[in-house]
Amino acid sequence: MLVVTLPRRPLRTVLATVAVACALVLAGCTGGSDSPTQPDGDGGGGGASGWSYRDATGSTVRLDRAPERIVALDDVAISLVRYGLHPVGTFGRLPIEQDDRWSGLDTTGITDVGSTPAGATAGDGSDGIDVDRVAALHPDLIITTVAPVDAAGTLPEDAPGTGIADAEQHDALADLAPIAEVRWGGDGVDVLRDVAGLATSLGAEQSVVDAAETDFDRAAKALESETRDHDVRLTAMYADHDGVYVARPDDDPALQLWASHGADLTVPGPKGHYWGVYSWPNAGKVGGDVLLLSDEGYQVDDLERQATFADQPALVAGQVHPWVRPVFDYASQAAAMEQLTGWIAASERLER
Incomplete structure (x- = not known):
């Protein structure tokens, strides 16, 4: 089925925060050792220079090696799996078993850490992300997205990221692992390239991406x-x-x-x-x-x-x-x- 990103809160109040995709900048990265995020076979070893990634907000995540245990928004997690990687956790609009976009993919070992239904708002009783469930996964990196609020590509100030309820939850998650936000707005081809670049930096085989x-x-x-x-x-x-x-x-x-x-x-x-x-x-x-x-x-x-x-x-x-x-x-x-x-x-x- 074809796809669109719709607001997580009522459409009347957040129409400008819906999906769209621009470029984020990848910094120098190295492959990690065999891990939940690595493809089958030899995933390569972590280099002395470590792993770094500059996200849509301008923040740079720096780690000693490529992150091995990743929790990602479903919009990104599905792409990682298609590129041969295997995140340990995911969150988003729907649980894995209710989201047809996961159909045919191997979700063994991927924990659903919570969902935020369409139209939900922070504090309204929706399930959302279970921070304790995320903590139990011992993540090295959490990946989400952020959408521009105007045609000029302006990002919302202090937005917690797609699927994250509010600043308080963002801070609780950031205490567990660095959070990287993919810019979800702009030319579609740039988003494709950015996600592919992120995947290869995490250990995806270039031949899989090329095919x-x-x-x-x-x-x-x-x-x-x-x-x-x-x-x-x-x-x-x-x-x-x-x-x-x-x-x-x-x-x-x-x-x-x-x-x-x-x-x-x-x-x-x-x-x-x-x-x-x-x-x-x-x-x-x-x-x-x-x-x-x-x-x-x-x-x-x-x-x-x-x-x-x-x-x-x-x-x-x-x-x-x-x-x-x-x-x-x-x-x-x-x-x-x-x-x-x-x-x-x-x-x-x-x-x-």
């Missing part, structure tokens, strides 16, 4: 070819009781990536970072030949009950497909683009 990148390039060319021959417009959206939220392609790394390979994506009229918001009285203005509908809000049955949206052409034609949170490794994005290409090929251009 996945080859598949990605093939999928990108197929998408470009299909979009040249088939002119349909895609609308990436979320909906709830307040209205329809159409994602701005330049503010979402996955959408930006697909657009760079030919996908024609709706640019919403209403101003705002990431989302263009249409109240239900104005929802009839939302166009598109194909709807990419977030799986975290209203679904087709709900939309069909909205008088101002029920006759939306793509909805009537049944050209609606799921849009779920992004994973930024080459294999995951290759699969997403292959699926998108198939949907475009099977869709018709509707009256606009």
Whole structure:
């Protein structure tokens, strides 16, 4: 399924904090010894220069050797596993067994340390991260993400990081291990490269990364070819009781990536970072030949009950497909683009 990062708190109050992806800077790194994060076989030895990583906030994590026991946000952890690594713990929106993005991956030995459901806020009784469970894993490094709050790429000041409830929880986790934050905003290709670079610094085999990148390039060319021959417009959206939220392609790394390979994506009229918001009285203005509908809000049955949206052409034609949170490794994005290409090929251009 296709993917989008949506806010962890109510959409009305945190629309600007949703997913998007820019570049973080990798400093000199060396491989570690065989460990839970290392691929099968010889993972290499820690070098005398140690391991360092400059994250999105400008902070540099320095360790004597490459971290071996990693706890990571699911958006990142899934990519690490696809690159042949094995974190000891993960956290995110859903437990592993409920998140289809883990399907087919070996999760043996990966502890789920807590989840924060969509719409949850700090202190509202949601499970969130269990700090004691993290402590029991004796992590060397904790990885999360941070999203810009405007088109200029400004990061929120003192944000705890995706999936971390608040500053107090951040500090409790930081007492256990350094926290590195990946910038989740900007050009999608930069995010792909950054995550791949992080993975190789942690011990992923370059040949695994290269093979996945080859598949990605093939999928990108197929998408470009299909979009040249088939002119349909895609609308990436979320909906709830307040209205329809159409994602701005330049503010979402996955959408930006697909657009760079030919996908024609709706640019919403209403101003705002990431989302263009249409109240239900104005929802009839939302166009598109194909709807990419977030799986975290209203679904087709709900939309069909909205008088101002029920006759939306793509909805009537049944050209609606799921849009779920992004994973930024080459294999995951290759699969997403292959699926998108198939949907475009099977869709018709509707009256606009």
